[in-house]
Amino acid sequence: MARILTGIQPSGALHLGNYFGAIKQIKELQNSNDLFIFIANYHALTSLKDSKALKKNTIDCAINFLSLGIDPNETTFYVQSDVKEVLELYWILSTYTPMGLLERAHSYKDKVSKGIGASHSLFSYPVLMAADILLYDAQIVPVGKDQIQHVEMTRDIAIKFNNDFGEILSIPKFKVAKDTQTVLGVDGAKMSKSYGNTIDIFSDEKELKKAIGKIVTNSTPIEDKKEWATCNIFALAKLYLDKTKQEELQKRYTKGGEGYGHFKVYLKELIWNYYENARQKREYYLNNKDEVHDILSDGAKKASKIAKNKIEIIKNAVGIYR
Ligand code: ADP
Ligand code: TRP
Numbered sequence: 001m002a003r004i005l006t007g008i009q010p011s012g013a014l015h016l017g018n019y020f021g022a023i024k025q026i027k028e029l030q031n032s033n034d035l036f037i038f039i040a041n042y043h044a045l046t047s048l049k050d051s052k053a054l055k056k057n058t059i060d061c062a063i064n065f066l067s068l069g070i071d072p073n074e075t076t077f078y079v080q081s082d083v084k085e086v087l088e089l090y091w092i093l094s095t096y097t098p099m100g101l102l103e104r105a106h107s108y109k110d111k112v113s114k115g116i117g118a119s120h121s122l123f124s125y126p127v128l129m130a131a132d133i134l135l136y137d138a139q140i141v142p143v144g145k146d147q148i149q150h151v152e153m154t155r156d157i158a159i160k161f162n163n164d165f166g167e168i169l170s171i172p173k174f175k176v177a178k179d180t181q182t183v184l185g186v187d188g189a190k191m192s193k194s195y196g197n198t199i200d201i202f203s204d205e206k207e208l209k210k211a212i213g214k215i216v217t218n219s220t221p222i223e224d225k226k227e228w229a230t231c232n233i234f235a236l237a238k239l240y241l242d243k244t245k246q247e248e249l250q251k252r253y254t255k256g257g258e259g260y261g262h263f264k265v266y267l268k269e270l271i272w273n274y275y276e277n278a279r280q281k282r283e284y285y286l287n288n289k290d291e292v293h294d295i296l297s298d299g300a301k302k303a304s305k306i307a308k309n310k311i312e313i314i315k316n317a318v319g320i321y322r
Helices: 016-029 051-067 085-094 099-103 106-113 120-134 145-165 205-213 232-238 243-255 260-274 276-287 289-318
Strands: 003-008 034-039 075-079 140-142 173-175
Touching: 003 016, 003 120, 016 034, 016 140, 034 051, 034 289, 051 075, 051 276, 051 289, 075 289, 085 120, 085 289, 099 120, 099 145, 106 120, 106 145, 120 145, 145 173, 205 260, 232 243, 232 260, 243 260, 260 276, 276 289
Parallel strands: 003 034, 003 140, 034 075, 140 173
Antiparallel strands: none
16 A cells, blocks of 8 residues: 655635645545645645634634545544654754755745745745655655645655665655646636635535626527537536536537526536535534544544654664764
8 A cells, every 4th residue: 555645735715626636636545545634734834824814724624624525534634733743854854955956946936926925934845845745654745736846855855865874765756636627717717716716615505606606608699509618617517527417518508598697507506516415524523623623633643653753763863862
């Protein structure tokens, strides 16, 4: 069984792009692998300077992932800051990280250009990410495209460390989900929190209707035949339909007699029904937060056991007293 590890930034509401671009893939890995998923709250601290919001986002993120199907019996699910060894390793690794390596990071430059303060933590963000990965001997790291460089840096740091001390650290590989297309937002651009064009998974029915109402379409009259291939309502509906159902919807487009309003109602129903089960679970966890804290504590215990063992080997190798 391969050890697969990934971190999630706790950052507010999840949208359909997050689901199809990341969460669904993670879920598919969970039964046949030794999967580690953690909430990267120390990473979030580099850009979120609101203590209430960070705490709330952390627990909300846990609730959302549990509701959408992360199974704590199958997966080691924990909060990054609950395993303190990660910060010890972060420091040790930073002594093996050349400045030049960090200076080449695209993500740092992007974030600074978007107005996030150029702090030391933002600069050394990839070293903490390397510690997240190397502490658990992760073999495969599923990430979005923007994070590939960080996993490559992890490899570079680990190789440099191993050159001095032998094969102590496992060299991980990144994995980018190939067949996930970019989910488009209501304006036809990539769905993203930063563009304000999202359809959120856990909005209530009224909000969902409102978001879908904003999907931009052309102005073909009701009675006319419509183009499904270029229609954003269709593109979103397709994510929830098997082949037969897609063909049925295509026929409705080409037949004419229905307006985009009808297709929007149809899409709303699809999305609403798809997440029915997740919504119920979420309601349950929102009312039973203690249970969520217990799940996270159990996950942290499992992770800590491995982390404690590994950090001893590493500290001993570099010569840290005791
Ligand atoms: P946002 O752009 O809304 O800030 P994030 O950067 O937090 O989203 O993305 C979290 C995960 O969701 C990443 O793995 C990313 O690849 C995936 N993701 C985000 N938006 C989309 C999208 N529109 N289509 C496909 N995947 C997406
Ligand atoms: N930086 C990642 C992101 O923004 C989150 C993350 C933190 C992570 N540590 C990780 C992902 C370790 C994979 C492995 O999405």
